[in-house]
Amino acid sequence: MNSLNNRIGLFAGLLVLCCLWLVCGCDRRDDNLAGQGKTGPPTAGDTLIIGSGADAVTLLPVLASDGTSGDINGLVYDGLVRYDKDLNIEGELAERWDISPDNLTLTFHLRQGVRWHDGAPFTAEDVLFTYRLLVDPNTPTAYAERYRQVATAEVLDAHTFRVRYLKPLATALISWAFPIHPRHLLEGVEIIKSPLASHPVGTGPYRFVAWQRGEKIVLEANPDYFEGPPYIQRVLYRVIPDPSTMFLEMQSGGLDYMGLTPLQYAMQTDTPAFRRRFRKYHYPAFAYTYLGYNLRRPIFQDKRVRQALSFAIDKQEIIDGVLLGFGQVARGPYKPGSWAHNPEVQQYPYDPQRARTLLAEAGWQDSDGDGVLDRNGQPLAFTIVTNQGNDQRIKAGEIIQRRLSEVGVKVKLRVIEWAAFLKEFINPGNFDATILGWSGGIDPDVYNVWHSSKTGPGELNFIAFHNAEVDQLLEAGRRTFDQGERKRAYDQFQEILAEEQPYTFLYVPESLPVVAARFRGIEPAPAGIMHNFTRWYVPAEEQKYSR
């Protein structure tokens, strides 16, 4: 079900974080034993076996939109650029790039001597082909939108590629992190029939070996990788749909890497034996969960009511109860610690008294003594809808229900199957309030979620948030490349959101990966732990698998 998680501006290759979704726990003593005592020099060898909840769907990045496919494609394919461990943009297949003074033209200077896994040379023609593939109306891809902003794309020479935009677009550069496809294998082929969907050929650090559907996918180190061959010789994805089974298999030694649930992290891994064999990590995921108010509903049109609801909800209690402490209070749409995050905004600590005062100011009083506030004979009652299959959201809803009843707000909770939930409730705007989450967005451009032009059926501003100033700030933020200027726009945007409370931001969950202790070289960073995967190694005397 996790692949159903709502998405915001994400690319298959950058999805590594999102798949480690199964969040959280509370023992923080042994978390960062990443130093791991004595380490021998890095040596090549050994296999990393990763537990994956779902099989990949297709290994052609342009068609794939699920997490597992994204992970594997991320190891097999490269983009022109990528995020480094601190989430700054760095070159991958592009050695460097120039941005024209008017921010409209990007010129990429590509690495020389890079070869596809089948030996063919990588050139700018491959980049141009990938662009054409993305915007081809016959390609059933979900990624076309951003590339349709490109006015012209051209190959200047074998290793120089240039794109021109009609309007400056801040996310233009990182959009070229999209995996580059091999032209010599795909040109003239009907893309949905391409054999590459089950046998990918990329330029990345790992080469595809085998795929037994529903069972496992095997990759091996690419000895010709342009950054030098990775140390870990093989990567094996094993498909184990049930998290309890996956955990048992990890304990029995059949897995080296998996994402834990908060319960597993907190309660089931705190034994000396487990700590000796595995290392646990936790860091905030690129995701947050919120309670969104449908602003078309009269009761939510008064800002004081929304503020009161935010004061009446104890977010820390939700984190402790639902995530067992593995999360932090969300105060806005950006991850705490990321460059766009503004920590200085108005906060809403748990304060039922203030909630009551604000509600009274807005005219809500319990005039008939039934314990529910009312105004002009209308009780302050609404229904929260959320989707089936996400226990965290349902539990959060129950906690919210209780807290709001304490300040005299009557809340019903409805849980609906995902497709019906979107079709009958969210898309037509037919709901009072909803608990949902956004995940995956590293760039702060959230135009599609908050701009007033995006309130149509099926669009993402389904709570119908209209704010002329926000519209203008979001427009400004996506049209400049200057990070300082963008930060100013987004800081102000976050202040308005904090004041207006169209969402009550609930929590940022944590990713809780666990890795077998023999793996060294792991460096937790803002980007997670997989950012330097090619530099992970196992000291020769501890290597477990020889083939």
Place this chain on the structure above:
Amino acid sequence: MLPYLFKRLLLMVPLLLGITLISFVVIHLAPGEPTDLQTQLNPEVSAELQQRLRAQYDLDQPLMVQYGKWLGRLVRLDFGDSFSQDRRPVTAKIAERLPVTILINVLSIGLILVVAVPIGILSAVRRNSHFDRLTTVFVFVGFATPSFWLALLLMDVLGVRYGLFPIVGLKSLGYDYLSWSGRVFDMAHHLVLPVFVSAFGGLAGFSRYMRANMLEVIRQDYILTARAKGLTEKAVICKHALRNALLPVITILGLSVPGLIGGSVIFETIFAIPGMGKLFYDGVMMRDYPLIMGILVIGAVLTLVGNLLADLGYALADPRIRHS
């Protein structure tokens, strides 16, 4: 016999058409579409792109046109291509999952028969004995035990703590490097827990059924006659009573034919076995219409054929039916 068979086969055609039509309409009634996973709540997708994707799957056409197209392919025995992003033929997807599911189901039905039939006979013959009561409790415990719970318990104790059995999948990681006999042993080793768990819950129904049949038969006059002839008790039970008591079993076996291709989602999920149950479940969740319809058609055909086989088997086994 032959005209009867022919009539039955002919009648299956409109029945099958009706089944497919109803299934097709019903699965399209459920909200959601195959393109939703790619396009819903995805800021990268515009309304126009959504329309284009829908058109690629023919979803923009009236339901009856879609059904007509699907039926046209089916007549040529083509189940079409899956709507999931890999767009592989439905037959290929089913073919790679079917052997595992059939293997496990055959083994587990076999195990159920081997265990439940003797239990049923003995319980009937020694009605209300300690054995009868004990096995009754045992099979009902089996019936009432949630299979996922039993599976996890066995995996934890026998798999993790004692390391006796592998807990995930049907093959070891080194399977490809094993010799031929090593592979057979490896697979058998992996099959022990799943087959045991899936058979455990089925014991109750079958053994109670067998017991009731046997009790029914033992009361008949011809058993009294057999005993009066002075036959040994063994001969009475094994030759005269058992044969007659087994007749209804044919019906049950006939009815389990479609069950052979149906797996259990929960069970396959827990043991990480890529079988039909998970395939169908994922297909439904993704609204992969061709895949859903493909599995439903196979299931419907097998149900009809199973019923026919049961009737024929009955006729072959029981002269009373054959002659009437």
